[in-house]
Amino acid sequence: MDDFRALIVDxxxxxxxxxxxxxxxxxxxxxxxxxxxxxxxxxxxKLFDVVILDVKMxxxxxxxxxxxxxxxxxxxxxxxxxxxxxxxxxxxEGMKLGAFDYLLKxxxxxxxxxxxxxxxxxxxxHDQKIRSARIKELVRFPGRVLQxxxxxxx
Amino acid sequence: MxxxxxxxxxxxxxxxxxxVSLAPLVILGxxxxxxxxxxxxxxxxxxxxxxxxxxxxxxxxFLKERTAILCAMADTHTFNEMTDEGNLASIFEVMNTRAGxxxxxxxxxxxxxxxxxxxxxxxxxxxxxxQPWFDxxxxxxxxxxxxxxxxxxxxxxxxAVRRQEGLNSWILRATIDPDVFGDIVRSAQVGKTGDAYIVxxxxxxxxxxxxxxxxxxxxxxxxxxxxxxxxxxEERNVKGEETLYAGSWLKDxxxxxxxxxxxxxxxxxxxxxxxxxxxxxxxxxLAIILATVLTTQMIIKRLRETDSRMxxxxxxxxxxxxxxxxxxxxxxxAHEINNPLAVILQKTGWMDDLxxxxxxxxxxxxxxxxxxxxxxxxHVERARKVVHNMLGYARKMEPHLEDVDVNSxxxxxxxxxxxxxxxxxxxxxxxxxxxxxxxxSDQSQLQQVFLNxxxxxxxxxxxxxxxxxxxxxxxxxxxxxxxxxxxxIPEDKQKKVFDPFFTTKETGKGTxxxxxxxYDIIAKMEGSIRIKSEEGEGTTFTVEIPIVEPEKx
Numbered sequence: 001m002d003d004f005r006a007l008i009v010d011x012x013x014x015x016x017x018x019x020x021x022x023x024x025x026x027x028x029x030x031x032x033x034x035x036x037x038x039x040x041x042x043x044x045x046k047l048f049d050v051v052i053l054d055v056k057m058x059x060x061x062x063x064x065x066x067x068x069x070x071x072x073x074x075x076x077x078x079x080x081x082x083x084x085x086x087x088x089x090x091x092x093e094g095m096k097l098g099a100f101d102y103l104l105k106x107x108x109x110x111x112x113x114x115x116x117x118x119x120x121x122x123x124x125x126h127d128q129k130i131r132s133a134r135i136k137e138l139v140r141f142p143g144r145v146l147q148x149x150x151x152x153x154x
Numbered sequence: 155m156x157x158x159x160x161x162x163x164x165x166x167x168x169x170x171x172x173x174v175s176l177a178p179l180v181i182l183g184x185x186x187x188x189x190x191x192x193x194x195x196x197x198x199x200x201x202x203x204x205x206x207x208x209x210x211x212x213x214x215x216f217l218k219e220r221t222a223i224l225c226a227m228a229d230t231h232t233f234n235e236m237t238d239e240g241n242l243a244s245i246f247e248v249m250n251t252r253a254g255x256x257x258x259x260x261x262x263x264x265x266x267x268x269x270x271x272x273x274x275x276x277x278x279x280x281x282x283x284x285q286p287w288f289d290x291x292x293x294x295x296x297x298x299x300x301x302x303x304x305x306x307x308x309x310x311x312x313x314a315v316r317r318q319e320g321l322n323s324w325i326l327r328a329t330i331d332p333d334v335f336g337d338i339v340r341s342a343q344v345g346k347t348g349d350a351y352i353v354x355x356x357x358x359x360x361x362x363x364x365x366x367x368x369x370x371x372x373x374x375x376x377x378x379x380x381x382x383x384x385x386x387x388e389e390r391n392v393k394g395e396e397t398l399y400a401g402s403w404l405k406d407x408x409x410x411x412x413x414x415x416x417x418x419x420x421x422x423x424x425x426x427x428x429x430x431x432x433x434x435x436x437x438x439x440l441a442i443i444l445a446t447v448l449t450t451q452m453i454i455k456r457l458r459e460t461d462s463r464m465x466x467x468x469x470x471x472x473x474x475x476x477x478x479x480x481x482x483x484x485x486x487x488a489h490e491i492n493n494p495l496a497v498i499l500q501k502t503g504w505m506d507d508l509x510x511x512x513x514x515x516x517x518x519x520x521x522x523x524x525x526x527x528x529x530x531x532x533h534v535e536r537a538r539k540v541v542h543n544m545l546g547y548a549r550k551m552e553p554h555l556e557d558v559d560v561n562s563x564x565x566x567x568x569x570x571x572x573x574x575x576x577x578x579x580x581x582x583x584x585x586x587x588x589x590x591x592x593x594x595s596d597q598s599q600l601q602q603v604f605l606n607x608x609x610x611x612x613x614x615x616x617x618x619x620x621x622x623x624x625x626x627x628x629x630x631x632x633x634x635x636x637x638x639x640x641x642x643i644p645e646d647k648q649k650k651v652f653d654p655f656f657t658t659k660e661t662g663k664g665t666x667x668x669x670x671x672x673y674d675i676i677a678k679m680e681g682s683i684r685i686k687s688e689e690g691e692g693t694t695f696t697v698e699i700p701i702v703e704p705e706k707x
Contacts, residue, residue, distance in 0.1 A: 012493055018500040025507055056489060084492030106496035106538055108531075109503050 004120055005029045005047065009039040009066065010054040010082070019052075022109055028116075036061030036069075043073045050100075050119045052112075055083040055090050064090060067097050076126055078119035082107070164454045171446045176439060183435045191424055198420040199386050202400040202413055207384045209342040209350060210402030210411040216255075216338055217298055217405060220330060221313050223253045225296070228317040228326040236261045236326065237270045246272040255334040257310065262325040264292070273329065275306045291316050291325050298405055301332065301360045301370060309369045311335075311360070332369070336361045339411065347397070347416030352409045353377060360409055375399070377410050388417070470682075473652065484654065488541045495534050495541070502530045540667070557704045558595040560625055560632050561586045567604040568623065571612065578617040582608075585624040590632055594704040599675045603683075606668035607636045607695050613659060614640035614693060631681065631698045639692040648685055 006023060010016045011034050020032040031046070033039045037060060039051070051070060055063035067079055078100040081091070091102045100119045103112070138145050227245055228236075235241050246259040258273020266283025282288045291297040291314040301311045314327040339361045342350035352360040357377050362369045379387055380401035387399050396417035401410045506527050514520060568582055575582055611621045615638050622637040643651065643658075650656045652673045657666035669683075676683050681700050687693040 012497060014497045015493070015500055018497070018504045022500065022504050022507055084489040084496065104542065105492040106499040106534060108499065 003029070004116075005049050006031070006116065007039060007043065007048040007051045007077075008032045009034075009036060009051065009063075011035060011060070012054070019109075026113070036063065036066030039066060040069050040073065043070060043077070047074060048077050049123050050116055051077055051079045052082055052116075053079055053099075055081050055094065064093055064097065067094060067099060071098055076123060076130075078123045080115055080119055160454055160458060163457075164450055167450045167453070168446055171450070172443065175442050175446070179435060179438055179442070183431055187428060187431055190427060194421065194424045198398065198415075198417070201420075202398050202415050203384050203386050205342055205344075206386075206400035206402045206411060206413040209339070209413060210384075210404045213339060213352070213409075213411055214404040216335070217313070219253060220255065220328070221296055221298065221315065223249055224313055224326055224328055225315050228315050233261075233317070233319050233322060233324050236324070239270050239272065242270045243272045249328070255331045257329040257331045259326070259328045262288075262314075262327055264323045264325075269324075277305060280305060287312070287314065288325075291327075292323070298408075300354050300358070300408070303370070308332075332361075336369075340364070342413055345415065345419050347414075347419050349414045350412070352404075352411050354409055355407075375401075375410075375412065377401075380410055382407070469649075473649075476653075491537070491541050495538055499531065499534050502527045502534070506531075555594045555702075555704075556597060557592050558597045558600060559592055560590055560595075560600070560634065560699065563597055563600050564604060564623060564625060564634065567601050567608060570605065571608050575612055575621070578612065578615070580612055580615055580617065580619050580621060582621045582623065585622065587624075587626045590625060590627055591701055592704060593632065593699065594702040595679060595699065596675075599679075600699070603672040603675050603697060604634070604636070606672045607697070610668060610695075611636055611638035611640065611693070614638050616640070627701070628698075630701050632701060634697040634699065635694055636697075637692060637694040642689040642691055642693055643685070643687040644689055645687075648687055651685055652683070 006028055008016055008019055008023075008030060010019075010032070013034060016032045016034060020030045023030040031042060031048075033042060039053075043051075053063055053067060053070075063081065063083070067081070070077065070079060079094075079098070081094045081099045081102045082105060083090070083102075084105040094102060100122065101115055103115060134145075227249060231241070231245065236245075242259060242261065246256065249259065250256050258271065258275065258277070260271040260273070260277060261269050262282055263269050266281045266285070266288055268278055268280045268282065271278040287297055287299050295316045297312075297314045299311045299314075301309045303309060304312075310329050310332050312327055312329050314325050316323055316325050339350055339352055342348075343364050349364040351363040351373075353373050353375055354360055355377055357373045357375045359367055359369050359371055359373055363373070367373055379385065380403065382403060384400060384402040387401075388396060389399060390396050398415050398417055398420075400413045400415075403410055506524070508514060509520065509523055509527070514523070517523075564584070564586065568584065572582065608621065608623075615621070620639050622635070624635045624637075626633055647658070652669050653666075654670040655666040656669075659666075673683050676697060676699070679700060681698045684696045684698070685693065686696070
């Protein structure tokens with residue numbers, strides 16, 4: 001659970017602010033933004049492990065649209081969908097687009113933490129796999145990897 | 155109101171059908187009868203006319219024959235031969251042998267003196283000069299008299315012919331046997347009412363009629379209504395009985411042969427026909443009326459059934475429309491409520507977090523705060539449950555198809571509730587069909603529906619009672635009946651049981667959403683839930699689950 005970075009996207013200011021404070025208190029590096037646009041903006045600069053995304057946000061970018069974009073920017077970040085509306089269609093679409101799970105508001109922090117942990121675990125195991133693959137590659141073909149990195153930087 | 159509408163309609167259909175079908179029958183019957191009667195009358199008329207003419211001709215022929223033979227005798231014999239009574243007797247015998255019907259024969263001189271006579275009466279020597287017929291014979295040569303009494307005081311008539319023998323003229327006179335003549339005429343009397351007789355121009359009977367009246371008495375007939383040839387007239391007596399009279403003139407229009415016949419007798423054929431026709435028409439009437447009434451009743455019954463089915467369908471449609479609209483509204487409302495609830499929950503959570511900090515922990519009201527926050531959270535939870543139920547927990551997901559054994563789902567659900575039921579002294583009995591097919595459905599959703607219905611049944615009974623659960627296959631559905639012997643639901647409330655927030659339970663105990671959600675779940679599966687309840691008897695909920703065959707794996 002350490003070094004765990006979460007992004008919360010919700011247009012409900014009071015909710016956002018309180019949730020961020022409470023997660024901070026539990027030593028989770030949390031960033032809160034009020035719209036999909038802001039979320040995408042910040043994701044371009046900073047890597048996150050888990051994103052908590054409100055699906056229904058009146059005005060601005062739709063939650064599903066935001067999810068799609070997020071997956072382009074940070075494919076490895078797990079997304080937890082959150083909504084006050086039990087819309088079947090949205091949930092199915094969200095899951096198809098690679099959301100980790102779907103939560104209904106209001107949700108107790110304890111439950112949210114459990115889900116966050118599960119999401120992080122999944123993300124972490126993904127990371128692990130990638131890391132070990134990279135190490136194997138590096139060990140086997142150090143030259144090729146170095147070459148690749150050089151190309152990426154330039 | 156509705157019933158009178160149907161009876162009205164029924165009456166109208168029956169009346170119209172009867173009028174339309176019976177009127178032609180009556181008209182047809184009347185026309186045929188009328189035509190037939192006309193034909194019948196015409197035939198009778200024709201017949202009697204023919205008989206009258208034929209009889210008149212026969213009588214005329216009889217007279218002509220007698221006249222001819224008399225003429226022949228007079229012409230072939232001289233006065234001297236005739237006045238010899240021996241001769242006359244032999245001539246008389248010849249005449250009677252050859253022609254017959256002669257009673258006597260006499261020779262009269264031109265001065266009216268009866269010179270010779272053969273016959274049963276003592277008429278010889280009488281003088282006929284004063285007799286009215288004497289002049290007629292002398293002037294016309296041939297004469298046939300009317301019936302008269304004459305010297306012999308009995309009705310008879312004579313035929314007389316004059317013989318001119320040089321300067322001398324004499325008369326040969328014969329009397330016709332009135333019995334023989336009468337018999338000839340009477341031979342035309344037929345049937346019970348038929349009569350045949352002859353009257354003279356004044357209407358005096360020349361032969362004896364069969365009924366009323368006697369020879370030489372005046373008949374009631376007015377001979378002037380009979381024209382030349384044969385005339386048929388119709389008369390009605392005081393009793394209303396009709397009689398036909400056919401009269402033919404004969405003997406140079408001096409005598410009228412009348413044949414009469416009671417119409418009623420001739421019409422017996424017609425009456426029989428009329429009775430047959432009336433019977434046939436009556437049978438037709440009866441058949442038509444019966445058929446009309448029966449078919450109309452059948453139609454009205456069908457109509458009623460269709461109407462009530464339509465009403466039922468309409469009611470169902472209204473119900474599902476209403477519920478769908480409410481569902482949409484609920485989803486909208488849910489969002490609006492869930493967001494503030496989420497904020498409240500987070501805020502209390504935050505306050506709770508802060509309370510754990512040291513400075514607050516030592517505050518004297520720490521416990522109060524803690525408890526209050528706990529209560530707020532509890533009540534947020536309560537509100538959340540209501541909203542979630544309203545949305546229907548199951549509505550989050552489309553029905554998730556899996557192989558479902560309805561019976562085992564029922565048994566599992568019963569197991570869940572068994573203790574609760576036993577605690578309240580409620581017995582749950584089952585009668586599950588053994589050969590229900592495995593269907594493709596959503597087990598957890600079905601279980602939720604069964605749970606809702608069974609919980610309701612237990613709550614309805616309260617304590618001590620019986621719940622019967624049956625399952626069976628009906629057409630392409632599996633029907634599950636859940637019957638309780640609780641107090642039942644009044645009719646006006648039965649329509650509302652599927653409405654959201656409708657509950658008969660105490661405030662706080664039921665959300666009034668169970669049946670609504672159940673209805674929605676089953677409706678999504680394209681099944682239905684029906685309620686049948688009798689106050690004081692209990693309630694039966696019937697769940698119709700469509701049989702969807704699982705995909706072959």
